[in-house]
Amino acid sequence: MLQNxxxxxxxxxxxxxxxxxxxxxxxxxxxxxxEKGVYDPSVTLAIKISEALNQEIGEVFWIKHNNEIEK
Structure with missing residues (x-):
């Protein structure tokens, strides 16, 4: 599941x-x-959003596996 x-x-x-x-x-x-997690952006859109927020993509988006704790 993609988190952001x-x-x-x-x-x-x-x-x-x-x-x-x-x-x-x-x-x-x-x-x-x-933001609500209803829609997962394309890779291109995720990169654009990360750049607009002045962040590395991994700081904005990540995949949460079932056994992981929230970031």
């Missing part, structure tokens, strides 16, 4: 979902779905 810190990192930068969406060329709804 998009919401946390976006808020640290004081960006709205719409502003982040505009930076990476997707809708606010797409950012919302990613």
């Amino acid at each position: 810190r998009v919401k946390e990192l976006r808020k640290e930068l004081k960006l709205t979902q719409a502003e982040l969406g505009k930076k990476v060329k997707v809708t606010r709804q797409t950012i919302s779905f990613i």
